[in-house]
Amino acid sequence: MMSRRIVEKAVYWLMRGTTYCLVLVIAYIVIDIVYHGFPAISWTFLTGMPRRSGAEGGIFPAIVGTLCLVLGTIAVALPLGIASAIYLSEYARAGRFTRMVRSAIVTLAGVPSIVFGLFGLGLFVLFLNFGASILSGSLTLACMILPTIIVASEEALQTVPKSLREGSLALGATKWETIYKNVLPYAIPGILTGSILGIGRAAGETAPILLTVAAFYLPRLPHSIFDQVMALPYHLYVLATQHPEVDKVRPMQYGTALVLLVIVLGVNLIAIILRNRFRKRCRW
Amino acid sequence: MPVVTPEPDLKQLEPKVRVENLNFWYGATQALHGITMDIPARQVTALIGPSGCGKSTFLRTLNRMNDLIDETRLEGKVLIHEEDIYADRVDVVALRKRVGMVFQKSNPFPKTIFDNVAYGPRIHGVRNQEKLAEIVERSLIRAALWDEVKDRLHISALELSGGQQQRLCIARALAVDPEILLMDEPASALDPRSTARIEDLIGELRRLYTIIIVTHNMQQASRVSNVTAFFYEGRLVEYGPTKRIFTQPRKKQTEDYITGRFG
Ligand SMILES: Nc1ncnc2c1ncn2[C@@H]1O[C@H](COP(=O)(O)OP(=O)(O)O)[C@@H](O)[C@H]1O
Numbered sequence: 425m426m427s428r429r430i431v432e433k434a435v436y437w438l439m440r441g442t443t444y445c446l447v448l449v450i451a452y453i454v455i456d457i458v459y460h461g462f463p464a465i466s467w468t469f470l471t472g473m474p475r476r477s478g479a480e481g482g483i484f485p486a487i488v489g490t491l492c493l494v495l496g497t498i499a500v501a502l503p504l505g506i507a508s509a510i511y512l513s514e515y516a517r518a519g520r521f522t523r524m525v526r527s528a529i530v531t532l533a534g535v536p537s538i539v540f541g542l543f544g545l546g547l548f549v550l551f552l553n554f555g556a557s558i559l560s561g562s563l564t565l566a567c568m569i570l571p572t573i574i575v576a577s578e579e580a581l582q583t584v585p586k587s588l589r590e591g592s593l594a595l596g597a598t599k600w601e602t603i604y605k606n607v608l609p610y611a612i613p614g615i616l617t618g619s620i621l622g623i624g625r626a627a628g629e630t631a632p633i634l635l636t637v638a639a640f641y642l643p644r645l646p647h648s649i650f651d652q653v654m655a656l657p658y659h660l661y662v663l664a665t666q667h668p669e670v671d672k673v674r675p676m677q678y679g680t681a682l683v684l685l686v687i688v689l690g691v692n693l694i695a696i697i698l699r700n701r702f703r704k705r706c707r708w
Numbered sequence: 709m710p711v712v713t714p715e716p717d718l719k720q721l722e723p724k725v726r727v728e729n730l731n732f733w734y735g736a737t738q739a740l741h742g743i744t745m746d747i748p749a750r751q752v753t754a755l756i757g758p759s760g761c762g763k764s765t766f767l768r769t770l771n772r773m774n775d776l777i778d779e780t781r782l783e784g785k786v787l788i789h790e791e792d793i794y795a796d797r798v799d800v801v802a803l804r805k806r807v808g809m810v811f812q813k814s815n816p817f818p819k820t821i822f823d824n825v826a827y828g829p830r831i832h833g834v835r836n837q838e839k840l841a842e843i844v845e846r847s848l849i850r851a852a853l854w855d856e857v858k859d860r861l862h863i864s865a866l867e868l869s870g871g872q873q874q875r876l877c878i879a880r881a882l883a884v885d886p887e888i889l890l891m892d893e894p895a896s897a898l899d900p901r902s903t904a905r906i907e908d909l910i911g912e913l914r915r916l917y918t919i920i921i922v923t924h925n926m927q928q929a930s931r932v933s934n935v936t937a938f939f940y941e942g943r944l945v946e947y948g949p950t951k952r953i954f955t956q957p958r959k960k961q962t963e964d965y966i967t968g969r970f971g
């Protein structure tokens with residue numbers, strides 16, 4: 425009897441301890457970045473051009489570059505992802521082909537991001553001749569997060585009860601009218617929530633943009649989608665490993681990391697807010 | 709067992725739907741076997757029988773809702789106004805506009821009361837706000853819901869009670885001006901008072917529409933319908949005027965079912 429109680433207690437504390445450890449590690453990372461990064465943040469840092477290979481000045485082009493890439497990725501991945509999800513969820517008949525497409529999508533979600541980078545280099549940069557550009561980078565990032573968007577969108581579509589589709593069809597609505605008027609509107613918040621999490625990931629990735637868009641040092645703003653840009657994750661990588669004075673630019677590294685962290689967490693926060701509003705509003 | 713003599717009064721009624729030797733399969737399982745029946749216009753026809761005997765399946769063949777289920781197969785004919793609704797050139801969308809359906813579990817859309825009722829007319833091209841408002845009002849009046857909701861047409865339909873939601877679904881079906889109304893156990897999830905209201909409503913609607921209602925409630929069938937079809941294991945066992953079916957059933961299975969000996 426006694427030993428069972430001890431085991432029970434031990435398991436409980438083991439679980440609890442593990443959870444606390446995890447929280448501690450995350451808190452340490454965040455606090456460390458904020459503590460070291462915050463002093464580096466200033467108006468010039470946020471809105472100024474970099475100087476001396478990024479050792480001085482600001483990171484404005486990298487911020488703009490990352491925002492351009494995020495917007496470009498959204499513009500490509502969201503319509504494609506939602507369209508595929510609608511096809512898979514509403515139109516495709518259950519069968520071998522659909523199963524294969526689905527497992528291909530799941531597999532794609534597990535492909536390392538550097539492979540997407542190489543793929544983007546081969547297809548967009550070289551073969552389609554888009555060069556290293558915002559276009560190539562956005563397309564590459566879009567390919568990377570498409571599986572996330574498709575899976576999230578399909579799940580959101582599946583949570584819309586079948587009875588709403590039947591009710592609409594029974595009134596003489598076509599399939600597309602039913603989807604457009606009586607399924608998608610209820611699925612959109614869920615689709616956005618899942619998609620934004622994917623987009624947050626795209627904002628922080630280095631490998632896919634390394635070969636397709638990111639400039640090592642380019643102290644000016646892009647003029648078109650065919651321009652190269654600097655991007656925060658790659659800039660951080662450069663400052664931390666490639667810079668001739670790695671130790672001296674420590675504050676710049678932390679500042680850049682903090683800005684990147686704020687952008688990614690901000691994106692995730694939007695997703696969380698959307699999801700909570702959605703939960704309150706929609707019940708059937 | 710004597711051969712069933714044709715029902716004189718059923719024969720005299722104008723048929724709205726003619727079903728001829730209808731067979732239906734889900735995959736390899738046959739759910740309907742050789743159903744042949746004429747469903748009269750502007751009457752209430754009740755489909756009764758034990759659970760799983762094919763009532764819903766039969767009902768859904770009449771507006772081709774079974775088309776939505778993968779791997780189903782149908783043989784035989786369903787004629788509405790002498791037109792085969794399974795012929796190649798039939799427009800399913802137009803068919804479903806003519807043959808409305810109310811489901812067992814009420815399924816109001818998560819929209820306002822107004823938008824629920826206006827959904828069908830909008831789909832079918834009514835844009836004029838006044839015309840829409842008129843259709844919504846008329847449909848809600850017909851569904852005996854108008855007085856309860858006329859001051860709050862723009863609240864969510866999900867805030868209505870269960871019985872009101874089902875009447876809203878009826879109003880929504882009426883808004884596209886169907887000729888035939890299919891109802892699949894429309895009151896099975898409702899309390900007795902709401903059920904009584906729906907039954908009264910069906911009595912009112914019979915003058916305007918051809919109604920086919922599935923019910924597993926014998927009292928309900930005898931109260932609301934004037935024609936009754938008894939289904940058993942995917943077959944139409946007996947079909948005739950409700951009063952006759954309930955007072956002098958000709959088949960033993962019908963009698964056993966009606967008297968509650970099985971089912
Ligand atoms: N979607 C479906 N797929 C396969 N079999 C079904 C489906 N719907 C109903 N069936 C089967 O068809 C038979 C008739 O069902 P149903 O028409 O729902 O009966 P009822 O409405 O009289 O209870 C049952 O045996 C049921 O299991």
Ligand SMILES: [Mg+2]
Pocket residue numbers: 763764765892922
């Ligand atoms: Mg049923």
